[in-house]
Amino acid sequence: MIGNGPVCAEQTYGRGLAGLVVGDTAISEVDGIRGRLLYRGYPVEQLVGRTSFEEVAYLVLFGEMPDASRLADWTAELVRWRHPPEAALDALQRVPARAHPLAQYRTMMTVAACHIPEPENTELDAQWRRPARILSWTAGLAAYAIRHLQGLAPVAPRDDLGYAANFLYQTLGEPPSEEALEAFEASLVVQAEHGLHAAAFAALIVISTGADLGSAVLAGMGALSGARHGGANQLCFEMLARLEGPEHARVWALEALARGHRFPGFGHRVYKCPDPRVRSLEPYAEALLASRGQKKLWHTYLALREEVEGALGAKGIYANVDSITGLLYHPIGLPVSAFPIPFCLAIQTGWMAHCLEYLPDGRVIEPGAVYIDPE
Numbered sequence: 001m002i003g004n005g006p007v008c009a010e011q012t013y014g015r016g017l018a019g020l021v022v023g024d025t026a027i028s029e030v031d032g033i034r035g036r037l038l039y040r041g042y043p044v045e046q047l048v049g050r051t052s053f054e055e056v057a058y059l060v061l062f063g064e065m066p067d068a069s070r071l072a073d074w075t076a077e078l079v080r081w082r083h084p085p086e087a088a089l090d091a092l093q094r095v096p097a098r099a100h101p102l103a104q105y106r107t108m109m110t111v112a113a114c115h116i117p118e119p120e121n122t123e124l125d126a127q128w129r130r131p132a133r134i135l136s137w138t139a140g141l142a143a144y145a146i147r148h149l150q151g152l153a154p155v156a157p158r159d160d161l162g163y164a165a166n167f168l169y170q171t172l173g174e175p176p177s178e179e180a181l182e183a184f185e186a187s188l189v190v191q192a193e194h195g196l197h198a199a200a201f202a203a204l205i206v207i208s209t210g211a212d213l214g215s216a217v218l219a220g221m222g223a224l225s226g227a228r229h230g231g232a233n234q235l236c237f238e239m240l241a242r243l244e245g246p247e248h249a250r251v252w253a254l255e256a257l258a259r260g261h262r263f264p265g266f267g268h269r270v271y272k273c274p275d276p277r278v279r280s281l282e283p284y285a286e287a288l289l290a291s292r293g294q295k296k297l298w299h300t301y302l303a304l305r306e307e308v309e310g311a312l313g314a315k316g317i318y319a320n321v322d323s324i325t326g327l328l329y330h331p332i333g334l335p336v337s338a339f340p341i342p343f344c345l346a347i348q349t350g351w352m353a354h355c356l357e358y359l360p361d362g363r364v365i366e367p368g369a370v371y372i373d374p375e
Contacts, residue, residue, distance in 0.1 A: 193350030236265030237326030
């Protein structure tokens with residue numbers, strides 16, 4: 001982000017700062033009219049199935065696709081930080097069991113952030129040393145939070161597995177199938193970055209104050225805990241799971257549309273056309289559900305999507321990425337209440353990229369407000 005842009009005599013914006021631009025970025029383009037998502041100029045469809053999450057994380061953070069040597073160094077750095085501080089794991093034992101998994105995950109990260117080397121050093125070079133630590137620590141913490149939810153003991157990481165495979169191994173207790181791994185890796189890739197959404201902006205505000213990168217990521221996690229932002233994948237899957245099949249989905253959707261129901265996983269602040277992330281993930285979801293004998297769930301999703309988009313597509317309401325990720329996470333074996341966690345795991349990459357882009361010449365973000373005289 002460029003901190004010192006041109007001064008405008010007037011700014012136009014809507015409720016929730018809709019339409020307000022805060023600066024320039026070279027990280028991604030989210031085109032809600034043409035349905036495009038580009039990471040550093042690469043269409044996300046070209047990255048899915050062809051690149052690992054490690055490569056995409058490097059691209060988003062550092063601005064270019066890594067060559068073999070840089071990828072090896074980056075991967076080694078990620079592996080090096082796979083063991084989060086024990087104090088962070090211990091903290092989970094003091095969190096109420098009824099707390100949402102994302103809140104438990106965030107609590108552990110709060111403790112882990114206190115153990116990041118050079119915690120008081122907020123110079124730019126020190127901030128750049130933190131992304132690998134944060135990405136790897138949070139993966140271990142996320143796996144522990146999900147296993148804790150199920151009453152299971154933590155599983156130690158394996159250095160011979162890639163980022164996505166190791167997370168699933170630590171979460172499920174066994175190496176994932178090739179099909180599950182490909183689907184999960186694709187979900188990480190398409191969710192690694194998505195512009196200055198609410199959570200990214202929360203992180204940007206915190207980093208602008210001179211805070212460390214760990215604190216900024218924690219702010220993003222807090223924003224993502226809201227049901228309107230990070231919890232829609234869980235809510236959408238729960239909606240689908242209540243439907244008894246495609247025909248029931250169509251009948252229920254028509255009734256729900258008639259009463260003005262808002263469908264979680266449908267509609268987007270930016271996209272007024274089909275979400276490119278949905279297009280990228282649907283083939284993986286269909287194949288994975290079929291391999292698990294759950295074709296009925298896939299056809300239920302298609303029926304619901306057809307009815308909702310048929311009725312509301314003219315208004316720019318289409319299935320968004322939260323409509324489809326649960327159809328990957330569920331057959332992989334992740335518990336429904338934990339669905340927001342892998343979303344957070346992926347998209348923190350973009351938060352960190354925006355923070356690091358902003359730091360060199362960014363100012364403290366302190367927007368004003370228009371005072372309304374009560375008289």
